[in-house]
Amino acid sequence: MHRQPVSRALSALAFSIAALVSLPAFVAHAADVKEKAAVCAACHGDKGISQTENIPSLAGQPDQFLQWQLVFFRAGSRKNEQMQPIAEEIANEDIRSLGAYFSQLTPPKGPEDKDPDLSKKGKEAASGRRCASCHTDSYAGTKAVARLAGQREEYLVKALHDYKAGQRVGGGVAAMADIAYSLSEEEITALAHYLAHLQ
Amino acid sequence: MKSIFHRSIFAFAAVALLAGTSVVNAQQQQDKNRALKKYESGTKEFWTHPPDDWFLGDETEAQKGLAPPSGPPTGASEAELANIVKKIKLPAGFKIEVWAPGVLAARQMAWGDKGTLFVGSFGLGNVYAIKDNGGKREVKTVLKGLNMPTGLAFKDGALYVIAVDKLIRYDNAEANLDNLGQGKVVYDDMPSYAAHGWKYIATDKDGWFFLPFGPPFNVGIPPTSVSQIRRVDPKTGNAEVWALGVRNSVGGDVDPRSGKYWFTENARDWVSDDLPSDKLNMISKIGEHFGYPYCHQGDLPDPKFAMGHKCSEFTPPVLNLGAHVAPLGMKFYTGDQFPAEYKNNILIAEHGSWNRHKYQGARIVRVIVGPDGKNPKQEVFASGWLEGDQGYLGRPDDIILAKDGSILVADDWAGAIYRISYSKK
Numbered sequence: 001m002h003r004q005p006v007s008r009a010l011s012a013l014a015f016s017i018a019a020l021v022s023l024p025a026f027v028a029h030a031a032d033v034k035e036k037a038a039v040c041a042a043c044h045g046d047k048g049i050s051q052t053e054n055i056p057s058l059a060g061q062p063d064q065f066l067q068w069q070l071v072f073f074r075a076g077s078r079k080n081e082q083m084q085p086i087a088e089e090i091a092n093e094d095i096r097s098l099g100a101y102f103s104q105l106t107p108p109k110g111p112e113d114k115d116p117d118l119s120k121k122g123k124e125a126a127s128g129r130r131c132a133s134c135h136t137d138s139y140a141g142t143k144a145v146a147r148l149a150g151q152r153e154e155y156l157v158k159a160l161h162d163y164k165a166g167q168r169v170g171g172g173v174a175a176m177a178d179i180a181y182s183l184s185e186e187e188i189t190a191l192a193h194y195l196a197h198l199q
Numbered sequence: 200m201k202s203i204f205h206r207s208i209f210a211f212a213a214v215a216l217l218a219g220t221s222v223v224n225a226q227q228q229q230d231k232n233r234a235l236k237k238y239e240s241g242t243k244e245f246w247t248h249p250p251d252d253w254f255l256g257d258e259t260e261a262q263k264g265l266a267p268p269s270g271p272p273t274g275a276s277e278a279e280l281a282n283i284v285k286k287i288k289l290p291a292g293f294k295i296e297v298w299a300p301g302v303l304a305a306r307q308m309a310w311g312d313k314g315t316l317f318v319g320s321f322g323l324g325n326v327y328a329i330k331d332n333g334g335k336r337e338v339k340t341v342l343k344g345l346n347m348p349t350g351l352a353f354k355d356g357a358l359y360v361i362a363v364d365k366l367i368r369y370d371n372a373e374a375n376l377d378n379l380g381q382g383k384v385v386y387d388d389m390p391s392y393a394a395h396g397w398k399y400i401a402t403d404k405d406g407w408f409f410l411p412f413g414p415p416f417n418v419g420i421p422p423t424s425v426s427q428i429r430r431v432d433p434k435t436g437n438a439e440v441w442a443l444g445v446r447n448s449v450g451g452d453v454d455p456r457s458g459k460y461w462f463t464e465n466a467r468d469w470v471s472d473d474l475p476s477d478k479l480n481m482i483s484k485i486g487e488h489f490g491y492p493y494c495h496q497g498d499l500p501d502p503k504f505a506m507g508h509k510c511s512e513f514t515p516p517v518l519n520l521g522a523h524v525a526p527l528g529m530k531f532y533t534g535d536q537f538p539a540e541y542k543n544n545i546l547i548a549e550h551g552s553w554n555r556h557k558y559q560g561a562r563i564v565r566v567i568v569g570p571d572g573k574n575p576k577q578e579v580f581a582s583g584w585l586e587g588d589q590g591y592l593g594r595p596d597d598i599i600l601a602k603d604g605s606i607l608v609a610d611d612w613a614g615a616i617y618r619i620s621y622s623k624k
Contacts, residue, residue, distance in 0.1 A: 067272035071303065075323045076344040092273040092301060099272075144269040178251035 033097040040098070043082070048105045056155045060107025064144045067099035078168060107140070108150040110197040122194025125187045129179055139198055153196035160188045235263055240419035241504065249394045249415040257417050257469040258554070265554040268591065274303050274614020275593070283592045283613060287583040292538070295581065298607055298618040299329050299336040305609040305616060306349040307399055307528060308599040309358070311373040316599075317341075317358055319348045321397065321611055326351070326360055328376050329616070341376050342369075347393065349449065352400040352408060352433075359433060361410065363396040364389040366433065386436045390415075390424050399528065401451045401460065407432050409441065409460050411448035418467040418492050418504060426491055428462065428482065444488035444513060445480075450528040450597070456543060456570040459483065461517070463526035463547060466495050472555045475499050476519035477526050479547065481572045487514045517572040523552035524560030528597030528609070536604025537621045541565070546580060548595040548608060557588045563595055563608065563619075581608075581619065 037048075040058065045051050048059030058066065072078035073087035074095075113119055126132065134145045141147035148156065162168035163180035183191075238256030239245060250256075258265065275283060280297045287295045304320035305327070311317060316329040326342035342348065342360065350361035358372035358379070366389075367382040369375070390396070395413025402408055408431045414421035428442040428451075441460070451462030460482045466475040475495035490497070490513035492504040497515035500508070520526050529547040544567050551561030562582035568575035584593040593613035598606055605620035 064269065064272060068269075071272045071323070075303075075325055077322065077324050092303075093276070095273045096276070144272075176251075 033101045036094060037098060037101050039086075040102075048102050049108045050152055050155075053152075054155055054158050055152075056159075057108045057151055058102040059105035060140070060150075061102060061147050062141045062143055062145065063099040063103040065141060065146050066102050067095050068144050070095045070098065107147060110150045110199050113197040115193060118190055119194045119197055121186075122190035122192070125191050126194060129183070129187075129191075131191075139195055148195040149198035151196055153192050156192035156195055157188055160192065164188070235260060238416075240416040242419075243422075245419065246392070246415050246422050249392055253394045253416050254468070259469065262469055262554060265556070267553040268589065270591065270594070270612040271614075274301065274612075276300075280613060280615055283584070284617065286592065287581055287617075289581050289619065292623060293581075293619055293621050295617050295619045297615055299338055299616040301338050301614060302327055302329070302609070302616055303614040304611045305596070305614060306397075306611055307351050307597045308607060308609055308616070309351040309353040309400075310599065311353050311358070312356065313373045314602075315373050315376070316607070316616070317351050317353060317372075318609060318616065319351045319360065321347060321349055324348060326358075328373075330376075339376060341379055347397040349397040350400040350410075352402050354402060354406060354433065359385075359400060359408070361398045361400055363393060363398070364391045366408070366410075366431065368433065385433050386431050386438065388436075388438065390422065392425075395425075395447045397449065399449045399451060401453055401462075403430070403453045403460070404458055405432075406434070409451055409453075409462070411445065411451070411462065413445075413447040414491075417469060418501065420492065420504065428460070430460075439485070441485055442480075442482045442487050442489060444491045444493070446491040450526060450548070452530050452545070454481075454543075454570055455531050455533050459570070461529070461531075461545065463520070463529050464489065464491075464516075465525055466522070467492070467501070468554055470495075470499075470502075471522075472557070473522045476516075476522050477524050478516035479518040479520055479526065479529075479545070479566060479575070480514070481517050483514070488512070489514050489516075517568060518566060518575040518577060520547070520549070520564065520577065521559060523555035523558075524562075524564075525550035525552065526560075526564075527595075528599075530598045530600060530606070532600070532606075534600050534604030534606075540567075544568075546598050546606065548598050550594050550596050550611075551585065551591060558585055558591070561585045561591055561594050563598065584610075584612075 043052055043055045044058050048057060050057045070087050073083040074090055135148050136142050139149035160180050163176045164183055166177060236256045277300050280300050284295050284297055289295060302318055304323045306319040306321055309317045318327040324343060324345045325340050326348050328339050328341045330337045345362040348360045348362045352359040356371050358369040360367045364387055365384050366386040368385045369379045369382040372379060392415035394415035398410055400408050410429050410431055412425040412427050414426045426445055427440050428445055429438050430441040431438040445464055447465040448462045451460055453460055462480055464478045464480055466477050480489055492501055493508035494500050494510040494513050496519050498510050500510060526547045527550050529545055532541045532544050532546055544565050547564045549560035549562050549564055552558040561584040563580045564577050565580040566575055566577045584591060586592050591612050593610040595608050596611050597609040600606055605618050608617045
């Protein structure tokens with residue numbers, strides 16, 4: 001379990017953010033969005049590309065998708081012990097500017113695929129489950145729907161498990177819980193591998 | 200089910216060959232057919248565990264791809280709202296302004312005795328309290344993490360919230376806005392389906408609540424605990440089934456003239472862009488059946504679920520409001536500020552379409568009708584929230600009267616409360 005040191009670091013971070021948020025100076029300005037985004041970089045990586053296990057990359061995610069997740073964390077309808085304290089006091093203006101900022105960053109490129117057979121299985125599963133009909137043919141996502149291409153492989157596995165277990169519901173009327181409900185472990189492994197290695 | 204599918208594919212292939220089309224084209228067409236999701240919503244298995252995308256699955260090829268639009272996650276900014284209200288059209292003498300911004304996913308509103316406006320929300324799970332501090336409104340999230348707390352009422356100092364299958368009472372609410380506590384569940388004899396499980400509360404003169412129960416799907420034979428309006432006593436938890444054959448109702452009000460309950464109702468989907476019409480209904484006596492799923496809009500037997508029933512067996516609507524306009528919150532106008540002819544008119548917030556090729560609704564409609572429901576007339580009262588064929592600036596979903604006789608309008612797309620007032624000048 002790597003969880004503890006990370007979460008301790010995070011709660012320290014959350015505390016400092018909470019302090020920041022309460023300051024009147026923490027008002028959105030285009031100029032200081034970079035400064036605020038630097039706080040996210042501690043976990044989500046430099047330029048929004050995560051180097052940390054189980055933490056997703058944010059770079060190139062659709063603006064609306066990013067905003068929704070912050071709104072869900074703030075409302076508590078998406079539960080995550082690290083993100084909730086951070087998002088709790090975040091202002092609408094900041095949610096908008098952070099969404100715009102990360103959506104403009106260059107998305108991560110998938111690493112070299114060392115298991116093309118698994119990717120092939122993943123591609124078949126993605127086609128059978130009609131993933132592209134919401135996530136788009138390039139899996140770059142659109143509007144409130146997440147980018148999957150190039151996301152961290154183990155994070156995709158985690159996200160699919162969260163949906164499958166009903167711990168994560170997605171957007172108000174999203175079909176993710178329905179689709180993940182019937183996914184097998186094999187399919188989850190293959191899907192995550194395929195999507196993580198898309199170039 | 201399967202055999203019908205195969206048979207239709209064979210039939211299609213035969214037609215394609217007859218027409219001289221290549222088998223490749225037939226194969227492509229077959230794939231396209233396959234991509235269309237199909238549910239057998241007329242079975243018990245369907246409603247015991249409704250899938251999360253239950254609102255799809257009955258659509259035709261022409262309707263494929265129409266899905267609920269997703270609004271701006273943080274609502275409209277104050278600058279955007281200032282532009283939106285400029286675009287709203289109203290009758291002469293009326294004025295609209297932004298009363299409170301930043302009320303995300305705002306749904307039903309209820310006044311506290313001391314002037315706090317409580318506002319429910321949809322998927323976000325929030326309940327807000329808005330205080331008017333001398334012209335500047337302070338929006339505070341007072342409850343979080345509830346299951347679709349769309350409906351609210353305020354009675355004897357207590358805030359009541361309906362969250363799908365729980366009616367929760369928070370005592371002495373206005374004195375405890377900093378911590379409303381866990382509340383007390385006063386009624387929970389309700390199914391937990393999220394699908395059409397979100398509700399609305401209207402209080403009658405005896406202090407009982409009218410609560411709607413929608414079926415957990417688009418159309419089918421509903422479980423016996425839903426597709427109805429119940430009348431619930433929040434004091435004792437006693438309840439009676441007040442009306443049957445109701446699809447998705449998320450708005451209603453008690454007629455100040457007769458004491459009867461009137462309610463809006465959203466009709467089934469996926470027939471066509473223009474059928475069937477959404478409705479305004481009135482319950483004349485306990486136990487009336489309003490037609491669902493057998494008959495829609497008073498005169499349209501369901502192609503599959505009519506099952507031999509005739510429309511004449513059911514209580515017809517007072518008024519058909521139009522297809523896919525999505526009427527939600529409604530109020531009788533009992534104030535004194537609007538012109539005298541508005542007295543006891545019904546104002547209905549129409550949320551607007553999600554699966555019509557060209558959206559309609561997203562406006563406030565005025566219905567002029569006597570207590571008997573005869574000869575109703577409707578006209579558009581406020582409009583301008585539509586943008587293009589499938590776009591919204593905002594989506595009105597509830598109306599409440601303010602003390603001065605103006606009305607407040609909740610908008611869950613722009614995340615705001617508007618005020619509409621009238622002045623002779």
